[in-house]
Amino acid sequence: MQTSLLTAEGVRLSLRESGGDGPAVVLVHGWAQSGEVWTHQLAAPPFRATAPDLRGHGDSEVTEDGYRDPAAWAADLKAVLDRVGAPAVLVGWSYGGLVVTDYLRVHGTAAVAGLVLVGAITEIGRDRPGGATGPLMRRALPDALSEDPAVAVPALTRFITDQAPGLEGAVAQRMIGAALRVPPWVRRELFRRDVGSADVLRSVDRPTLVLHGTADQVVDPAAGEYAAALIPGARSHRYPDVGHAPFLERPERFTADLAAFAREVAR
Incomplete structure (x- = not known):
């Protein structure tokens, strides 16, 4: 089910x-991207799943500002957690990991x-180890940020089709469409x-699982290793020959791993 909410600051967020x-x-x-990327995990999940569209993405409001402000991202995610109404397992993919960190x-x-x-x-910024990127991300920039569609569309297409080897064409095209919906x-x-x-x-005092594909060329696996080394008791798990x-x-395996972790922390 797709619905929406208003944050305390009046930002409208869409969520599944x-x-x-x-x-x-x-x-x-x-x-x-948008919450649609979690299609497999939203289909009859073995847990109660909520997948928001971040501000400026998907069907959520394109606000005039807040994109550089950790407090804005934190407020948005707080509104989602308030709606869930119970302690939740927070899953952050790619830039979503930074949004989760902003919340914390x-x-x-x-x-x-x-x-x-x-x-x-x-993390994000020059020489920040928690924000280490791979060659695919570096090749995509700055063209993927361009106002010129003749520049941005090919760059975003390459970025998405190359980040997950074997991705179905229909799925890749939906992801390309989601990227193009985000204003440059x-x-x-x-x-x-x-x-x-x-x-x-x-300072994290909750069970943590760090998952990374060994073939990830968007976010360097070293970024995951950095987080796992700093978070007390964090467990790290690699997916061999898997990209970003x-x-x-590997939807079945990933969903099973996530469900097992969610059940474990719920106990």
Whole structure:
């Protein structure tokens, strides 16, 4: 079911909800995508799933500002967690890992049952180890941020089709469409940040699972290793020969791993 909510600051966010009983799981997508990427996890999930569209993405409001502000991202995610109404497992994919870290920076872990970082960054800025990118991300920029469709469309197409080997053509085209729905200036704003998160990661006191594909060329696996090393007790798991989107490339395995973790932290 797709619905929407208003944050305390009056920002309208769209979100997808699925499932009934079971642990609550909030799925946070990455840069220039939407909650639709979690289609496999939203289809009859073994948990109660909520997948918001971040501000400026999907069907959510394109706000005039807030994209460089950790407090704005934190407020948006707080509104989603308030709607869920129970401690949830927070899952952050790619840039979604930074949004999750923004939330923790401002609000801590009281509403969090556990964390799952999936091919995720937790920092951003030059020489930030938690934001280490791979060659595919570096090749996509700056063309993927261009106002000129003749420049941006090919760059975004290559970026999406190459990030997850074997991705079905129909799925890739939906992801390309989602990227093109994000205004170019919003795509640019998300990169105009310089945020370190070492202290935030060290303060995490909830069970954490760090998942990364060994063939990820968007976010370097070193970014995941950095987070796993700083978060007390974090467990790290690699998906061999998987790229940037294990939930799309190995949906059954990923969903089973996520469900097992959610059940474990719920107990």
